[in-house]
Each structure stands twice: as structure tokens, then as C-alpha cells.
Amino acid sequence: MFGRRGEIERREPVLGTPGFDGDLRLTADDRPTLGSNSMARERSSSGNKARKGAANASSGAAKGATRGSGGGGRRRPRRGLLGRLFYWGAVLGLWGVIALGGLIFYEASQLPPIQNIAIPERPPTVIIQGSDGKAIATRGEMGGANVPLRALPPYLPQAFVAIEDRRFYAHFGLDPLGLARAVVVNLTAGRLREGGSTLTQQLAKNLFLTQERTLSRKVQELILSIWLETKYSKNEILELYMNRVYFGAGAYGVEAAAQRYFGKSARQVTLSEAAMLAGLVKSPSFLAPTRNLDGAQARAEVVLGAMREAGFISAEMQQAALARPATLAKTQVPDSTGYVADWVMEQLKSIIGPIEGDIIVQTTVDPALQAAADKALKDALGKSGKKLGVEQGAIVLMDTDGGVRALVGGRSYEESQFNRAITAKRQPGSSFKPFVYLTAMERGLTPESLREDAPIQIKGWRPENFSKEYRGPVDLKTALALSLNTVAVRLALEVGPEAVIKTAHRLGIASKLEPNASIALGTSEVSLMEMVDAYAPFANGGVGVTPHVIERVRDKTGKVLYAYAQPSRGMVMAPPHVAMMNRMMQDVLLVGTARRADLPGWPAAGKTGTSQDYRDAWFIGYTGRFIAGVWLGNDDASPTKKAGGSGLPVDIWSQVMKAAHKDVPPVTLPGAGTYQPGGLPPGEAPEEPVVTGGPQRPVPAAPRPGLDNWLIDKLFGRS
Known part of the structure; x- marks a missing residue:
């Protein structure tokens, strides 16, 4: 429809008209057109092609616009490679x-x-001192005391900063510039020459993490480094680092390292020593000066150069340090002090309980006597050990109150930490005979009592003397001096093996002893420390003692946690019996098997011992001041090449006791006075008898009738 002036008439739906079905949707007739419906259909038919062409043109224009870089239909230029x-x-x-x-x-x-998260507590350190108050060893996971940064010479921490992390005071725990520099240096060198870790990262790794090299651990290290930097000052971080880092040779912390390598506190190190310490942390196991002094000194030169570049030292200071490079201090204490330190640590737990902080343990050990004992054993084994087939030895030197003044548990602690003076148990041979003779004295016999030295047989066992000779009736002092086996066995049977064992236990032997006839010849195994302990009552007048090495324990503030009270086990031997035994055992050194003992001006006594097949060689000797015991043998109990107690053990004992008695006024043996017993003519001292077993060669004479044979018949029967 058209309205006025050619306008198209707008139709509106009318509600409620006849024929309306309520559907308000437009039909094709309702849509506006330019003319009538018939005209529209004609135009639609004739314009299809025109519309399709227009649509294609529009589509092409749209695609062109999409490919262009700007409006107006222009094409966009293609992005370059750099873009x-x-x-x-x-x-x-x-x-x-x-x-x-x-x-x-x-x-x-x-x-x-x-x-x-908290900084782990530093493990406790145990500083072990000699009787003179000087440190002889340290024990603990860190092996050294904590030292405040302010107590150190300034060039010591500066050395660590210069070589390990020059931008330490500028970064936040991670040093991007230092990391980039390390990458460039390593790429240029074609190998790993520098690390990118800061001191803070190294501390985080040491405190909290393992040493594994993984991405996970590295990320955790970074996180913890940032945490450390936010919680602690730079100086606190540096102090923690220097007191925890590993320096090689078992030394953790700068104090332990300074003591280990230079024999002094970290507070006292020189510039060249400080440079060496700082240089070790790069490769502590390889550069440890105890094994690679040249490498440690070369690394120290690099550290000094870094300190000069960083402005920490002058050129004059650098040249002076280079002119006098750090060297290892001469060891003031022998490595055998390791045996002492181990024994101390074994006892501490029972004495003071769990160790929760740094402690100082003062011992009874005299460093000079420890060195003398160590040297005596090493010299003897070095000179004669191979010839005699002896590989090992042990020495114990004790005062008459039970204080251990020196203890050597083997020829080299570095090679073997097994303590042969405390832990090893071996047959003491004839050095056990004094307990047999003391038991006989306590049953009423005297040194002048006579017993038969003649062949004896007990159920097929025929103990015989070393010389294969027999003297017939002989007094007990001569029998002990000459170590006659037949007399010792007869005495053991006379008093009873059980009584001998009770005597030995009363004097200080703790090991289990077998109650048989061969107990007289020392066939039950004991330790060297037990033997020295059990001989102490002979030296001090009959008082039982307890071997001890710990004199006092203090904490780091000086508070005394423990002090040895010198408890006595009381009298274990009557004075008359002490006098008798000392008179007899003095003859062992004067006319008997230990005539090689050399201790001028001092009355001394003791007893040698050699076990079956020369497997063990012993000498336990004493004065009124000290008791010393020496054992030689092989760890596998293999026979030696006839090394007996009267030979090398006596020589070692003499060397140790000379050192112990130097400048000490002589005293007599308890009860012995000035008694000078007679004995064999000079030159007739026999070799030490050896404990033997099994079939023996025919004996020259049968035992004479008497009490001896009655006891044998009664206790063991005839074989």
C-alpha cells in the first residue's frame, strides 16, 4: 500500500479483529516492500544474479580486509624473523x-x-685435655668449639668473602652477577672452575640439606638462602658459615681446622694460615694439608690474590704472606692419644649422661709420658717387629692410685682403632703366676718354703720348664724368679684353682677365669688393663684401685659436672703378704727372667709372661710410684718368631719407666725395705718359660712321693 506522496503505508496488527488467531508473527505480506507484492516478486526474480554478485564482492572485500594490516582495505606486511x-x-x-x-x-x-624453621643446634664438642690442662684430642661431630666472629682476626673472615663470595655484603642470598660471571668463566675455560653459590647458599646447604646435586635441592637451597638473609644479619650468617663448614681431615668449623693443622686457636692464625683455611673449603678432602700441603699452599696464593683485588690487604701484606706460606704444625701429641680419647668417650655417658653441650674433660694422662710410650712401642716394633714376627703391641702406665698416665692401644691409631690395651683379651702366660703365689702365701707359705721342681703329669698334660731341666726341691722365691712351671702348677693344685681365681678377682681381674690346673700358667684370657690394675696392690701396699682416666668434667662456663673422688676398694692384701710378694718379684728383675730391665736407682719388681707357641709376650713391672704393662703379639693370635716376655717387652718397659721416673725421688717397694735377696750367679738367668700343652718329650725323673702327688691323685687321678 502506498500512502500520501508515494510513501509506503505501514500496517499494524489489530487485536480482536475477526479471523485473528492470536499469532503475532509477520507473514511475507506483512513485510514492507518498495511496491506491491507482485512488483516485489518480479524484481526479486530479475535481481537474483545482481544480489549474488554483490554478495561475492562483499565476501572478497571482507577477506582482503582481514589480511590487511590497516583499515581501508590495505594488506598488512608480513612479520620479520626478528619479530x-x-x-x-x-x-x-x-x-x-x-x-x-x-x-x-x-x-x-x-x-x-x-x-x-630454625638453625640446627651445633653438635656438642668434647675437648679432652691432658693432666697439664692442654688439649690432646677433640671428639664430637663438629670437632671444635664455636668461635664468635668478633674474636677472629679481621683478615680471616675477609679471606672467605674474597675467595668464595666477593659480593656477599651486596646480594640478597642469590647473586645473579656472580652466577653470570661463573657461567662465563666456566664456558670460557671449558670446565667447571667457579661455582655460582653464595656463602648464604652454602650455609643453607650445610645446615638443612643433603649434598646431592639435583634441581629440587638447588631450589630449596635458594628458598632457604633468602630466608636466612631475611632473618639474620650478614655477620651472623658469616659466623655461622665459618663455624660449620668442613675443612677436611675430620675438622668441622674454623677452630677445629686451626687446631688440626696449625696447633693453635683460630683466634691466633696468621694471614697466610687464614688464606690456607679459606682455600680449603673448595675441595677439603683433596686440599687438606695433611695429605696435600703443596696443593693447599697453591690455593692459599690464589686466596691472597683475591684478597688483594678486593682491597682487604695491601700489596705489602700479600708479599709478606707469600714469603712465609702456612705449614703444618709439628704434632704435639702422638696419634695414640686417639685410643685415650675413645676410652674417654666410652665412659662419659655413664659418668654424666647424655652430652647436651660443649664440655671439657681433664684426664690423668701425662702428654709427655704418652709420647714416650708411643715412641717406645713404635721404635721397638720398627726395629725388631719383623724379625720377631710381631705386628702389634699395647702399653698401659698407671700410678699407684689407679690413674692412667699413658695408654697405647696399638702401633698406629690411624691404621687401626682397635684398642688392644682395653678391649683385647689374651693369655697372660706366666705373668699370671703372682696370683698363685699370693694365694699360697695367704695359706701360710713363705718365700723360703720348699716345693718340688720335677716333672708332673695331669690327665695327659705334662707342663715342663722352658729349660727342660728340673732342680728338685726349690724355695718359692727362686721358683717365681725363674718362672718354674712345675712349681706353679703344684701350688695351684695345693691351694685349689678356685682359690687362685678368687685372689685374682679380688686384686682386679674382671674376666672369667677357668678353674683348672693350667690356670697357674695363665691360660685364661685377660686384658692388659686388668693385669696392670691387679698388680697395683703390690706397688701401693695392698690397696685395691680402680683404673680411671677422667679426672674432671666441666661445661663451657667452667661449671664442674664431675670430679673423680678416688674411691678405694679397700685393702685387698695384707701388708705381710705384700712384703713377701715384693721380695719375690724383685728377684725377677735382679736374678730372674727380667734381668734386662733397666731402671737405675729404683727398686722395681714384676713378672714376665709368654703364652703357648709364643703367641703373646708380656711384662708387668712396677715401682713404688708407677705400674707399667707391655703386651706384644699379633691380632690373629698367630705365633711369633719366639718373641718372649723376657725380651722386647722388658726393653719397652724400661724405656717407658725411665721417662716416668725422671726427676722423681726414689722410693722403696712396700714392705721390701732394703732387702737384697740372693739368687743365681750372674749369667745364669734363664729365658722366659713358655706355656706348653700336649705330649712332651720324656721326663728325666718321676715325681717324688709327698703332698704334691697326693693332691694330684685326689683331685685329678693318675693318667
Whole structure:
């Protein structure tokens, strides 16, 4: 429809008209057109092609506009290679940051909550001192005391900063510049020459993490480094680092390292020594000056150069330090003090309980006597050990109150930490006979009592004397001096093996002893420390003692945690019996098997011992001041080449006791007075008898009738 002036009439739907079905949707007739419906259909038919062409043209224009870089239908220029690299680099970088953030978040979740993280307590250090108050050993995981940074010479911490982390005071725990420099240096050198870790990162690794090289550990290290930097000052971090880092040779912390290598406190090190210490942390096991002094000195030169570049020292100071490089201090104490230190640590737990802080243990050990004992054993084995087939030995030197003044548990602690003076148990041979003779004295016999030296047989066992000769009736002092086996066995049977064992236990033997006839010849195994302990009552007048090495224990503030009260086990031997035994055992050194003993001006006594097949060689000897015991043998109990107690053990004993009695006024043996017993003519001292077993060669004479044979018949029967 057309309205006025050619306008198309607008139709509106009318509600409520007849025929309206309520559908308000437009029909084709309701849509407006330029003319009538018939005209529109005609035009539609004739304009289809025109519309299709227009549509195609419009579609092409739209595609062209999409490819163009600007409006108005212009085409966009193609992005260059640099642009694409920048684009994809930005994309990858963004994803990398996201991935790194996720990794950091994950690794942080594997750590304890930040509020729960704390610096682990430094493990306690045990400083072990000699009787003179000087340190002879340290024990503990760290092996040295904590030293405040302010107590150190300034060039010592500066050396660590110069060589390990020159930007330490500028970074926040991670040093990007230092890391980049390390990468460049390593790439240029074609090998790993520098590390990118800061001192803070190294401390975080040492305090909290393992030494494994993984990405996970490195990320955790970074997290903990930042935490350390936010919680502690730079100086506190540096102090922690220097007191925890490993310096090689078992030394943790700068104090332990200074003591280990230079024999002094870290407070007293020189510039050249400070440079060497700082240089060790790069490769402590390889550069430890105890095994690679040249390498440690070369590394110290590098440290001095770094200190000069950093402005910490002048050129004059550098040249002076280079002119006098650090060297190892001469060891003031022998390595055998390790046996002492181990024994101390074994006893501490029972004395003071768990060790919760640094402690100082003062011992009874005299460093000079320890060195003398160590030298005596090493010299003897070095000179005669191979010839005699002897590989090992042990020495115990004790005062008459039970204080251990020297203890050597083997020829080399570095090679073997097994303590042959305390732990090893071996057959003492004839050095056990004094307990048999003392038991006989306590049953009413005297040194002048006579017993038969003649062949004896007990159920097929025929103990015989070393010389294979027999003297017939002989007094007990001569029998002990000459170590006659037949007399010792007869005495043991006379008093009873059980009584002998009770005597030995009363004097200080703790090991289990077998109650048989061969007990008289020392066939039950004991330790060297037990034997020295059991001989102490002969030296001090009959008082039982307890061997001890710990005199006093203090904490780091000086508070006394323990002091030895010198408890006595009371009298274990009557004075008359002490006098008798000392008179007899003095003859062992004057006319008997230990005539090689050399201790001018001092009355001394003792007893030698050799076990079956020369497996063990002993000498336990004493004066009114000291008791010393020496054992020689092989760890596998193999026979030696006839090394007996009257030979090398007596020589070693003489050397140790000379050192112990130097400048000490002589005293007599308890009860012995000035008694000078007679004995064999000079030159007739026999070799030490050997405990033997099994079939023996025919004996020259049968035992004479008497009490001896009656006891044998009664106790053991005839074989």
C-alpha cells in the first residue's frame, strides 16, 4: 500500500479483529516492500544474479580486509624473523616464569613451614685435655668449639668473602652477577672452575640439606638462602658459615681446622694460615694439608690474590704472606692419644649422661709420658717387629692410685682403632703366676718354703720348664724368679684353682677365669688393663684401685659436672703378704727372667709372661710410684718368631719407666725395705718359660712321693 506522496503505508496488527488467531508473527505480506507484492516478486526474480554478485564482492572485500594490516582495505606486511623470535621468546619466557613459580611453590611446600624453621643446634664438642690442662684430642661431630666472629682476626673472615663470595655484603642470598660471571668463566675455560653459590647458599646447604646435586635441592637451597638473609644479619650468617663448614681431615668449623693443622686457636692464625683455611673449603678432602700441603699452599696464593683485588690487604701484606706460606704444625701429641680419647668417650655417658653441650674433660694422662710410650712401642716394633714376627703391641702406665698416665692401644691409631690395651683379651702366660703365689702365701707359705721342681703329669698334660731341666726341691722365691712351671702348677693344685681365681678377682681381674690346673700358667684370657690394675696392690701396699682416666668434667662456663673422688676398694692384701710378694718379684728383675730391665736407682719388681707357641709376650713391672704393662703379639693370635716376655717387652718397659721416673725421688717397694735377696750367679738367668700343652718329650725323673702327688691323685687321678 502506498500512502500520501508515494510513501509506503505501514500496517499494524489489530487485536480482536475477526479471523485473528492470536499469532503475532509477520507473514511475507506483512513485510514492507518498495511496491506491491507482485512488483516485489518480479524484481526479486530479475535481481537474483545482481544480489549474488554483490554478495561475492562483499565476501572478497571482507577477506582482503582481514589480511590487511590497516583499515581501508590495505594488506598488512608480513612479520620479520626478528619479530617472530621476539614474540615466541616472550611467550616461552612467560611460560618459563610460570613454570619456575610453580616449581618454587612446590619445593617450598616440601619444606617445613617458615615459622618452624630454625638453625640446627651445633653438635656438642668434647675437648679432652691432658693432666697439664692442654688439649690432646677433640671428639664430637663438629670437632671444635664455636668461635664468635668478633674474636677472629679481621683478615680471616675477609679471606672467605674474597675467595668464595666477593659480593656477599651486596646480594640478597642469590647473586645473579656472580652466577653470570661463573657461567662465563666456566664456558670460557671449558670446565667447571667457579661455582655460582653464595656463602648464604652454602650455609643453607650445610645446615638443612643433603649434598646431592639435583634441581629440587638447588631450589630449596635458594628458598632457604633468602630466608636466612631475611632473618639474620650478614655477620651472623658469616659466623655461622665459618663455624660449620668442613675443612677436611675430620675438622668441622674454623677452630677445629686451626687446631688440626696449625696447633693453635683460630683466634691466633696468621694471614697466610687464614688464606690456607679459606682455600680449603673448595675441595677439603683433596686440599687438606695433611695429605696435600703443596696443593693447599697453591690455593692459599690464589686466596691472597683475591684478597688483594678486593682491597682487604695491601700489596705489602700479600708479599709478606707469600714469603712465609702456612705449614703444618709439628704434632704435639702422638696419634695414640686417639685410643685415650675413645676410652674417654666410652665412659662419659655413664659418668654424666647424655652430652647436651660443649664440655671439657681433664684426664690423668701425662702428654709427655704418652709420647714416650708411643715412641717406645713404635721404635721397638720398627726395629725388631719383623724379625720377631710381631705386628702389634699395647702399653698401659698407671700410678699407684689407679690413674692412667699413658695408654697405647696399638702401633698406629690411624691404621687401626682397635684398642688392644682395653678391649683385647689374651693369655697372660706366666705373668699370671703372682696370683698363685699370693694365694699360697695367704695359706701360710713363705718365700723360703720348699716345693718340688720335677716333672708332673695331669690327665695327659705334662707342663715342663722352658729349660727342660728340673732342680728338685726349690724355695718359692727362686721358683717365681725363674718362672718354674712345675712349681706353679703344684701350688695351684695345693691351694685349689678356685682359690687362685678368687685372689685374682679380688686384686682386679674382671674376666672369667677357668678353674683348672693350667690356670697357674695363665691360660685364661685377660686384658692388659686388668693385669696392670691387679698388680697395683703390690706397688701401693695392698690397696685395691680402680683404673680411671677422667679426672674432671666441666661445661663451657667452667661449671664442674664431675670430679673423680678416688674411691678405694679397700685393702685387698695384707701388708705381710705384700712384703713377701715384693721380695719375690724383685728377684725377677735382679736374678730372674727380667734381668734386662733397666731402671737405675729404683727398686722395681714384676713378672714376665709368654703364652703357648709364643703367641703373646708380656711384662708387668712396677715401682713404688708407677705400674707399667707391655703386651706384644699379633691380632690373629698367630705365633711369633719366639718373641718372649723376657725380651722386647722388658726393653719397652724400661724405656717407658725411665721417662716416668725422671726427676722423681726414689722410693722403696712396700714392705721390701732394703732387702737384697740372693739368687743365681750372674749369667745364669734363664729365658722366659713358655706355656706348653700336649705330649712332651720324656721326663728325666718321676715325681717324688709327698703332698704334691697326693693332691694330684685326689683331685685329678693318675693318667
